[in-house]
Amino acid sequence: MTRIFSGIKPTGHLTLGNYLGALRQWVESDQHRAEAIFCVVDLHALTVDHDPARVRRLSRQAATLMLAAGLDPALCTLFVQSHVDEHTRLSYLLECTASDGEMRRMIQYKEKSVRERETGGSVRLSLLTYPVLMAADILAYGADEVPVGDDQAQHVELTRDLAVRFNQRYGQTFTVPRAVLPPVAARVMDLQDPTSKMGKSHAETSGIVYLLDEPDVVRRKVMRAVTDSGAEVAYDRAAKPGVTNLLELLAACTGKEPGELAAGYSSYGALKKDTADAVVELLRPVRERHAELCADPAYVDGVLRDGARRARELARPTVDAAYRAIGLLPAR
Ligand code: AQP
Numbered sequence: 001m002t003r004i005f006s007g008i009k010p011t012g013h014l015t016l017g018n019y020l021g022a023l024r025q026w027v028e029s030d031q032h033r034a035e036a037i038f039c040v041v042d043l044h045a046l047t048v049d050h051d052p053a054r055v056r057r058l059s060r061q062a063a064t065l066m067l068a069a070g071l072d073p074a075l076c077t078l079f080v081q082s083h084v085d086e087h088t089r090l091s092y093l094l095e096c097t098a099s100d101g102e103m104r105r106m107i108q109y110k111e112k113s114v115r116e117r118e119t120g121g122s123v124r125l126s127l128l129t130y131p132v133l134m135a136a137d138i139l140a141y142g143a144d145e146v147p148v149g150d151d152q153a154q155h156v157e158l159t160r161d162l163a164v165r166f167n168q169r170y171g172q173t174f175t176v177p178r179a180v181l182p183p184v185a186a187r188v189m190d191l192q193d194p195t196s197k198m199g200k201s202h203a204e205t206s207g208i209v210y211l212l213d214e215p216d217v218v219r220r221k222v223m224r225a226v227t228d229s230g231a232e233v234a235y236d237r238a239a240k241p242g243v244t245n246l247l248e249l250l251a252a253c254t255g256k257e258p259g260e261l262a263a264g265y266s267s268y269g270a271l272k273k274d275t276a277d278a279v280v281e282l283l284r285p286v287r288e289r290h291a292e293l294c295a296d297p298a299y300v301d302g303v304l305r306d307g308a309r310r311a312r313e314l315a316r317p318t319v320d321a322a323y324r325a326i327g328l329l330p331a332r
Pocket of ligand 1: 007008009010011012013018019020021023049086147148149150151152185186188189197198199200201202218
């Protein structure tokens with residue numbers, strides 16, 4: 001059976017980008033058609049300046065939102081990364097096969113290290129090595145597919161390289177996974193800056209729709225979205241990035257083609273209104289279910305406990321095999 005792994009890092013409140021780029025396909029497709037493993041990758045949230053209490057709070061919120069969006073513990077495994085030691089055990093072995101040059105080429109590293117320096121912080125070594133930990137997350141489970149948004153595709157490519165290299169040097173150990181991107185909304189852009197990705201940890205929040213935003217807040221953010229010069233509604237990312245982003249959002253919500261939708265609008269205002277309504281309706285059940293789950297913390301704890309137990313069982317054989325293959329003396 002196909003095995004799928006993916007995760008979300010608790011660096012901020014989950015966004016519409018996280019939902020459309022990743023979470024929705026996990027819920028609607030992946031957990032039904034494969035052995036699916038989903039993770040709140042909390043160790044990744046320590047790679048940038050962080051407040052410990054906030055990371056803890058956001059980890060629980062992310063897990064609760066993943067359930068609220070429709071992940072079903074009867075169909076998939078849901079857990080928190082730091083509850084399963086196999087991830088860090090394997091990460092070190094993979095670091096011993098990766099080069100610093102490979103890490104420095106990662107686009108997220110380049111962008112985030114600039115941001116850390118600009119805000120007066122130092123760049124943590126873990127920010128450089130984070131893609132290796134991500135590779136360990138994936139390879140530990142023998143995942144065939146990794147459903148992600150476009151911004152993570154480069155990290156999955158690196159994971160493939162590390163898997164192939166390890167297998168060639170030390171013998172067949174890892175499944176070589178592939179990234180699976182959603183057909184639309186693989187990169188939801190910031191509503192105030194449609195040339196940059198909607199990211200949950202960005203300081204400027206007026207262009208970011210959070211899954212837990214109240215309907216009137218969602219409406220306001222979409223209605224105030226930056227659009228482009230000219231009045232024509234056209235699906236053209238280079239010439240009309242703002243309008244194209246709205247069309248992709250509406251397409252993702254309605255299941256229609258963004259190009260076809262464009263033909264039905266003669267003004268930006270009407271497009272914004274329909275997009276706002278569609279996003280509000282898309283998120284309404286998630287918000288409502290999240291509120292119900294918050295009233296039952298013992299349920300969420302139980303899901304995460306069972307999920308971690310199952311994840312350990314799944315990961316341990318592969319990680320133990322990697323330890324043997326790379327030359328470490330087994331403990332007796
Ligand atoms: N804007 C986006 N459009 C489409 N997909 C997106 N994803 C993130 N932003 C968008 C996808 O969501 C999944 C979980 O992302 P992550 O938690 O691993 O972090 P990230 O990729 O670094 O995304 P963020 O939300 O922008 O976090 P920060 O601001 O901390 O960097 C992934 O599959 C991702 O592709």
